[in-house]
Amino acid sequence: MQSVGASSIAASIASKTKKKHFVAQKVKLFRASDPLLSVLMWGVNHSINELSHVQIPIMLMPDDFKAYSKIKVDNHLFNKENMPSHFKFKEYCPLVFRNLRERFGIDDQDFQNSLTRAAPLNSDAQGRTGARFHTTYDKHYVIKTITSEDVAEMHNILKKYHQFIVECHGNTLLPQFLGMYRLTVDGDETYMIVTRNIFSHRLPVYKKYDLKGSTVAREASDKEKAKELPTYKDNDFINDGQKICIDDDNKKMFLEKLRKDVEFLAQLKLMDYSLLVGIHDVERAEQEEVESEDNEGDDEGESDGGIGTPPDSPSNTLDSTKPLSPGEFDPTIDVYAIKSNDGAPRKEVYFMAVIDILQHYVPVKCRHAGAEISTVNPEQYSKRFYDFITTILS
Amino acid sequence: MSSNCTSVAPVSASKTKTKKKHFIGQKVKLFRASEPILSVLMWGVNHTINELSNVPVPVMLMPDDFKAYSKIKVDNHLFNKENLPSRFKFKEYCPMVFRNLRERFCIDDQDYQNSLTRSAPLNSDSQGRFGNRFLSSYDHRFVIKTVSSEDIAEMHNILKKYHQFIVECHGSTLLPQFLGMYRLTVDGVETYLVVTRNVFSHRLTVHRKYDLKGSTVSREASDKEKAKELPTFKDNDFLNEGQKLQIGDDNKKYFLEKLKRDVEFLATLKIMDYSLLVGIHDVDRAEQEEMEVEAGGEEEEYENDGMGGALTGSFGTPPDSPGNPLNFGGFFSPGEFDSSVDVYAIKSNDSKRHSFLSFVNCMFLMCICLHFTLLSLPQAGAEISTVNPEQYSKRFFEFMSNILS
Numbered sequence: 001m002q003s004v005g006a007s008s009i010a011a012s013i014a015s016k017t018k019k020k021h022f023v024a025q026k027v028k029l030f031r032a033s034d035p036l037l038s039v040l041m042w043g044v045n046h047s048i049n050e051l052s053h054v055q056i057p058i059m060l061m062p063d064d065f066k067a068y069s070k071i072k073v074d075n076h077l078f079n080k081e082n083m084p085s086h087f088k089f090k091e092y093c094p095l096v097f098r099n100l101r102e103r104f105g106i107d108d109q110d111f112q113n114s115l116t117r118a119a120p121l122n123s124d125a126q127g128r129t130g131a132r133f134h135t136t137y138d139k140h141y142v143i144k145t146i147t148s149e150d151v152a153e154m155h156n157i158l159k160k161y162h163q164f165i166v167e168c169h170g171n172t173l174l175p176q177f178l179g180m181y182r183l184t185v186d187g188d189e190t191y192m193i194v195t196r197n198i199f200s201h202r203l204p205v206y207k208k209y210d211l212k213g214s215t216v217a218r219e220a221s222d223k224e225k226a227k228e229l230p231t232y233k234d235n236d237f238i239n240d241g242q243k244i245c246i247d248d249d250n251k252k253m254f255l256e257k258l259r260k261d262v263e264f265l266a267q268l269k270l271m272d273y274s275l276l277v278g279i280h281d282v283e284r285a286e287q288e289e290v291e292s293e294d295n296e297g298d299d300e301g302e303s304d305g306g307i308g309t310p311p312d313s314p315s316n317t318l319d320s321t322k323p324l325s326p327g328e329f330d331p332t333i334d335v336y337a338i339k340s341n342d343g344a345p346r347k348e349v350y351f352m353a354v355i356d357i358l359q360h361y362v363p364v365k366c367r368h369a370g371a372e373i374s375t376v377n378p379e380q381y382s383k384r385f386y387d388f389i390t391t392i393l394s
Numbered sequence: 395m396s397s398n399c400t401s402v403a404p405v406s407a408s409k410t411k412t413k414k415k416h417f418i419g420q421k422v423k424l425f426r427a428s429e430p431i432l433s434v435l436m437w438g439v440n441h442t443i444n445e446l447s448n449v450p451v452p453v454m455l456m457p458d459d460f461k462a463y464s465k466i467k468v469d470n471h472l473f474n475k476e477n478l479p480s481r482f483k484f485k486e487y488c489p490m491v492f493r494n495l496r497e498r499f500c501i502d503d504q505d506y507q508n509s510l511t512r513s514a515p516l517n518s519d520s521q522g523r524f525g526n527r528f529l530s531s532y533d534h535r536f537v538i539k540t541v542s543s544e545d546i547a548e549m550h551n552i553l554k555k556y557h558q559f560i561v562e563c564h565g566s567t568l569l570p571q572f573l574g575m576y577r578l579t580v581d582g583v584e585t586y587l588v589v590t591r592n593v594f595s596h597r598l599t600v601h602r603k604y605d606l607k608g609s610t611v612s613r614e615a616s617d618k619e620k621a622k623e624l625p626t627f628k629d630n631d632f633l634n635e636g637q638k639l640q641i642g643d644d645n646k647k648y649f650l651e652k653l654k655r656d657v658e659f660l661a662t663l664k665i666m667d668y669s670l671l672v673g674i675h676d677v678d679r680a681e682q683e684e685m686e687v688e689a690g691g692e693e694e695e696y697e698n699d700g701m702g703g704a705l706t707g708s709f710g711t712p713p714d715s716p717g718n719p720l721n722f723g724g725f726f727s728p729g730e731f732d733s734s735v736d737v738y739a740i741k742s743n744d745s746k747r748h749s750f751l752s753f754v755n756c757m758f759l760m761c762i763c764l765h766f767t768l769l770s771l772p773q774a775g776a777e778i779s780t781v782n783p784e785q786y787s788k789r790f791f792e793f794m795s796n797i798l799s
Contacts, residue, residue, distance in 0.1 A: 028448045049444065053423050054474050067472035077462035078489055079449050094473055 032119035035084045036190055039183045040143070041116045043089035046071065048112035051098055064095040065159050088184035092151065096162060097179045103170040104196065105332065106178065114140045124228065139201035140333065141178065146191045153358045154180060157268050164264050173353045174261050198276055198353045200334040204285065205229065205278035205351065209237050212274050213388025237392065244393050245344035251393050254338065258389060261354055262382040271381040272359040275389055278351040282327035427514035430479045431585055434578050436511045438484035441466065443507040446493055459490040460554050483579035487546065491557060492574045498565040499591065500734060501573060509535050534596035536573065541586045549575060552663055559659050568656050568762045593671055593761045595736040599680060600624065600673035600759065604632050607669050608793025638799040639758055641740050646798045649740065653794055656762055657787035665764070666786035670794055673759040
């Protein structure tokens, strides 16, 4: 269904394909279902604007890794429609994250647009300990709610992380940390970190695995399996007979990156991370696209199954303007995507990257009862992890 | 003769002999200024106008808008220390009301923001009563005045009626055009500021200045005052010169209509003690000065690295800032002005000439100057006038009618 309300720019592109409905807003109202999201939108908007007045330094200084910007807003009978009257917004190490965004090929304006033009969406993905996730409306970035301990750990590793990113030229499977904030609304503090979305902003993922290479309790619970997109684990992967079929070149590049990444993590004594694997089934998506066209008029404007759909946001410079064919992707946006090889049973696209890296090694005697017991140290963990991933790729 | 424009990189490659104002449109606003408080002002206005651009313009103002404020407190640590203090606060009073007033006074918010943020405001040498501090925006379009917290309270008291008055007269008034009201806190010190449109032209120099009240007691410039570069003369000085301001019948009629409305309004608010501020720009003299400047080469001092150069005798010059949309690209010939910018300017009517001292070929810039601390309590040393607001307004109006012809 052609949504009449959609911007006319998108209208000029392709006819039948379902368009993402987006009207470029000149005025940003920061409207959201949750005041916290409004504050996030306002805050990122403000922070990027502030940064545009700060000259980009030639290189980062040690102080930049300890810096923060804080702002407290107190309005009275003003601007109450979408924003809470009282809130605080703190950004950690603004210059460092600006530099990281640059190294990851992300333009600040685009970053700002993704986070502010429309409210971030709830994601049903759950991290460890049920952390809350959102994605930006255009699905380019993921916003994770983290703890103050995570924030402290980030500060601990930030210098080395930055150095690692410099050395690998941004070419890594580690999370791309793009911004870290603390929001205070109604006296409650919420910590958030923004990373690049591992999955595609366009190609939906039908099956998802969280792999660690460990053997203990690595199976999705029944409750998990009941979800729309359950997070399966190591044992499920093996029992399902799941295969990741990628050609040798891709495999080599991938493992090379992974090796460097896990070595880095081991050095920092981090462990308990996972490889997140998402699988996009090209034929299935094509099928769903056809079905949804038949059902024109039922359109909810969802962005699922939008293969070959014109890009989300016509004015978002990241997107090319020509429609992509089924299973195709823009590797500068979907940086983690790898196509299945020609001999694969099904035509698929895989999205694989490392997640949850902020757990610092805690020696056995310090752990509390009920902690997931893994009787390895970071070094061993990294080896076991790497070996497992190598195996599943063969 | 080509003037050697050596000082600062001129943006406009064009134009030859006339002195250019050198201004480089900044894309990145660094809010650089000589004092932290000016940086905070620039940052604050930049921020509040940006905020307002995300708040839809309401159909009409509500009572709450006259009690509203926005407050922001910034606390940076090891970040952005180059031009701004690490800690400061910025409060804007009644943002929606002042936005509406700016609209009614035909001031675009973007232009307002640019004027106050592209380059640091400058200290103005004119002093108001009680030595209040004046600043002007770098492009001289707006005046920023330091006021007291009592003044802020008083402004709140009159704001609704003032706004209503502006609505009714469609922005056509000789009263000050209040455009924004702020409180800045730097190093724990609070400073209150009010922004108004500049009475005097941003381009045309004022050669002579009068502060007229229509009163008779002590209305003469002191010797100390007369020694200044641009003294503020008063009623008795004016009368002694035997002057009239010749603006012609139509202008006079139009002017007095506005004046009458204004003073009646002030009387209803029980405000008195205001003046008519008269500035006179002598076209011939300015032309003369311009030629002298050229003959003497580029001796002009440019303040602030050439940003917002000093305004002296430079009419006929291309507009200040190429990038400022308020400036239309054309030249202004001697004595010409853009009446949408210099809203107070009236050209002299030269059909009648009196003595050689009379003002011919001039621009008159006149507006009502409200002296802050609007409370009518007698201040120590204040001129004591034994009239009430009603009488004051009548006497004031009479006097002004008489000096115009």
